[in-house]
Amino acid sequence: MISRQSLIVAKWEFLRFFKWKQQLVSYLLMLGVMAAVALWSFFTDESRQQYRIAVPAQLQIVNTEQFQFQRPGIGFEAQLAQMRSDSSWHAVISEEQGELVVHTLTGKKWLAQLEAVLQQHYRQLSAEKMGLSATQLSQLEQPVSISTRYLDQSYKGKDTPEKMIALGALILLFVGLSTAFGQVLVSITGEKQQRVTEQLYAIVTPQQWMDGKVLGHSFSALKAMITSGLVMLLAFAVVSLFAEKAIDLSWLNIGVVLWLVPFALLGVVLCASFMGAIAASIDDPNNSGKSAVMMITWLPMVFTFMVIDSPAGWGMTLLSFVPLTSFAAMPVKMAMVTVPWWQPLLSLLLLLATVYWMRRVAGRVFLRGMQMYGKEPSWGDIVRWALSNKTE
Amino acid sequence: MQLIVTAISKAYASVQAVKQVSFQINSGEIFALLGPNGAGKSSIIRMLVGMTQPDSGSIMISYQDQHFDHVPRRFLGYLPEDRGLYPDKSIEKNLLYLAQLHGLTKSKALTEMDYWLDVFELTERRHEDLKQLSKGNQQKVQLIAAVLHQPALVILDEPFSGLDPINQEKVVVFLKQLKAKGMTVILSAHQMAMVEKLADHMLLMAQGRVVLAGTLQHIQQQSQQQQRMKIATASAVTAEQLQQLHGVLSVEPLQAQHFLLTLAGDVSVSDCLKQLLQHAELTLIEMQTPDLHQLYLAAMAKHKPEVAA
Numbered sequence: 004m005i006s007r008q009s010l011i012v013a014k015w016e017f018l019r020f021f022k023w024k025q026q027l028v029s030y031l032l033m034l035g036v037m038a039a040v041a042l043w044s045f046f047t048d049e050s051r052q053q054y055r056i057a058v059p060a061q062l063q064i065v066n067t068e069q070f071q072f073q074r075p076g077i078g079f080e081a082q083l084a085q086m087r088s089d090s091s092w093h094a095v096i097s098e099e100q101g102e103l104v105v106h107t108l109t110g111k112k113w114l115a116q117l118e119a120v121l122q123q124h125y126r127q128l129s130a131e132k133m134g135l136s137a138t139q140l141s142q143l144e145q146p147v148s149i150s151t152r153y154l155d156q157s158y159k160g161k162d163t164p165e166k167m168i169a170l171g172a173l174i175l176l177f178v179g180l181s182t183a184f185g186q187v188l189v190s191i192t193g194e195k196q197q198r199v200t201e202q203l204y205a206i207v208t209p210q211q212w213m214d215g216k217v218l219g220h221s222f223s224a225l226k227a228m229i230t231s232g233l234v235m236l237l238a239f240a241v242v243s244l245f246a247e248k249a250i251d252l253s254w255l256n257i258g259v260v261l262w263l264v265p266f267a268l269l270g271v272v273l274c275a276s277f278m279g280a281i282a283a284s285i286d287d288p289n290n291s292g293k294s295a296v297m298m299i300t301w302l303p304m305v306f307t308f309m310v311i312d313s314p315a316g317w318g319m320t321l322l323s324f325v326p327l328t329s330f331a332a333m334p335v336k337m338a339m340v341t342v343p344w345w346q347p348l349l350s351l352l353l354l355l356a357t358v359y360w361m362r363r364v365a366g367r368v369f370l371r372g373m374q375m376y377g378k379e380p381s382w383g384d385i386v387r388w389a390l391s392n393k394t395e
Numbered sequence: 396m397q398l399i400v401t402a403i404s405k406a407y408a409s410v411q412a413v414k415q416v417s418f419q420i421n422s423g424e425i426f427a428l429l430g431p432n433g434a435g436k437s438s439i440i441r442m443l444v445g446m447t448q449p450d451s452g453s454i455m456i457s458y459q460d461q462h463f464d465h466v467p468r469r470f471l472g473y474l475p476e477d478r479g480l481y482p483d484k485s486i487e488k489n490l491l492y493l494a495q496l497h498g499l500t501k502s503k504a505l506t507e508m509d510y511w512l513d514v515f516e517l518t519e520r521r522h523e524d525l526k527q528l529s530k531g532n533q534q535k536v537q538l539i540a541a542v543l544h545q546p547a548l549v550i551l552d553e554p555f556s557g558l559d560p561i562n563q564e565k566v567v568v569f570l571k572q573l574k575a576k577g578m579t580v581i582l583s584a585h586q587m588a589m590v591e592k593l594a595d596h597m598l599l600m601a602q603g604r605v606v607l608a609g610t611l612q613h614i615q616q617q618s619q620q621q622q623r624m625k626i627a628t629a630s631a632v633t634a635e636q637l638q639q640l641h642g643v644l645s646v647e648p649l650q651a652q653h654f655l656l657t658l659a660g661d662v663s664v665s666d667c668l669k670q671l672l673q674h675a676e677l678t679l680i681e682m683q684t685p686d687l688h689q690l691y692l693a694a695m696a697k698h699k700p701e702v703a704a
Contacts, residue, residue, distance in 0.1 A: 198479030205473035
């Protein structure tokens with residue numbers, strides 16, 4: 004049961020890091036950076052320009068939108084001189100000992116496109132020599148169409164829209180846990196260094212304090228996930244608009260999203276509790292190696308990503324039930340294969356029990372860590388406290 | 396409210412921080428724990444606050460017919476020795492947060508806050524971040540935080556440290572106000588002059604042990620094994636002559652014809668004066684009562700071999 008004091012601490016912690024003006028500015032900056040990249044890409048796009056290429060008289064190559072192949076009536080050396088003096092040519096092509104040589108002033112991105120056009124021309128010439136028509140050549144160049152039919156009816160397919168949901172869920176969890184990581188570390192170690200903890204201890208129990216911290220930073224993490232999710236949807240909508248396509252959200256499986264919410268919520272609370280326990284054992288973050296251990300909370304996402312293409316395999320099944328990884332693995336599995344109703348329920352209950360235990364551990368570590376007065380506990384101490392039952 | 400501490404001891408690793416300390420505090424009293432650094436004052440306070448438990452002994456508190464074997468948080472206002480609040484938050488936000496954690500409603504907290512900010516002349520600065528305040532003003536905010544919820548028991552660990560004499564006087568006034576409001580105050584300090592003005596009862600400690608205990612008067616009586624008398628004579632008399640008198644242990648010349656005599660504790664002052672009058676006419680006779688600082692130094696000197704053992 005969450006006490007009134009824990010809720011006050013949670014609200015304080017949430018608002019302490021909720022700086023909407025700064026967040027708005029950061030989103031505007033991000034949009035500015037994206038716009039700058041798009042503009043730069045537009046202005047430096049060489050494919051929209053036309054290039055004049057001088058070719059030998061015998062080379063009968065067809066013009067494209069990008070390349071104008073011309074056979075000038077002057078000699079090769081004069082062509083090169085023209086290219087150097089007045090940029091009459093972007094490139095001059097010669098044939099030397101059976102191979103084509105492209106002469107140009109300096110390295111350019113469009114040269115690769117020119118090379119592709121020349122390759123295509125020579126492939127066509129070779130085909131003609133072999134008596135093949137253009138259609139036959141085109142058929143030869145077509146890749147073989149291979150499709151797979153899965154006997155496992157629960158598997159929704161490899162490149163289905165559901166995989167987008169699964170990947171999106173992993174990205175959002177990563178965003179949420181990164182937010183929680185920074186905030187929990189700064190909040191707890193900062194409070195210890197600012198000597199606020201002793202004052203707070205006289206007002207609230209270590210468990211109430213830790214519950215408030217965990218809740219506050221979990222809300223922050225969820226806020227970051229929701230904001231990022233909305234930004235991703237917004238970006239999808241903008242891309243669809245620019246591509247002049249209707250905004251299609253049919254891939255968004257509401258059933259899976261609804262399951263994702265409790266898993267994400269409990270997963271974030273579990274990880275924030277773990278981070279809280281580690282942060283509470285750190286006396287000085289500048290001289291402690293323990294903060295790196297908090298990054299362990301990213302492993303569930305990494306492990307899940309590694310088995311994302313085998314959602315019905317034993318690896319994903321194991322991850323989706325182990326409470327330390329299930330918050331990441333079960334929603335991904337559910338997005339990609341149909342699972343019986345009891346599986347997510349069982350996974351959720353196991354996760355809930357682990358969250359309860361982990362928050363108690365965090366409270367105990369905070370209590371005992373405070374009593375050490377400036378001495379940082381060893382890993383042995385932390386394990387002993389985690390297994391003890393003392394909360395006051 | 397009554398707090399009874401019986402024979403508490405506490406050891407950290409190889410250090411015996413508190414040894415068999417007992418005391419009793421009654422409702423509305425100001426109780427001072429005195430002693431140098433490392434005397435065990437903060438260790439006692441941490442046990443009272445509940446941050447640590449005594450290895451042996453007991454802490455009992457009675458309040459409105461209820462009895463507890465620890466000090467419940469709801470009775471407690473605390474100023475820790477290692478103090479600090481949230482530097483990047485305003486005075487008002489800091490105080491409101493702590494008051495709400497204590498269970499006060501926002502309106503009640505604001506009313507109390509208005510009163511105490513006015514007492515400490517901080518009303519105009521309530522919206523400033525804590526980091527913008529001087530150390531003394533930050534300490535005042537911390538003192539307000541300890542009493543905003545009107546606790547029955549206020550524990551202040553070194554409330555005078557880091558304050559200039561003017562602000563120390565303000566804290567004295569503040570503590571008297573707490574007493575007037577019926578709060579019981581426990582404070583630790585080594586500013587004897589401040590404590591002398593305030594404390595109803597005190598406990599002088601050294602290396603975890605009680606050296607002297609009781610009211611100031613009681614402590615003075617306890618330690619009164621010598622008497623000090625200041626005299627001035629109308630005619631010339633030497634220190635050597637005064638030293639010859641029965642019961643005079645030492646003579647300290649002060650200025651022209653002024654002397655400070657130290658008499659043995661069992662000597663009658665009137666007998667001594669009769670002897671003096673045979674040598675010279677006296678223009679000043681003043682019995683000197685040792686202040687707390689002198690008593691403390693004397694007690695420390697007396698108990699040094701004992702506590703070292």
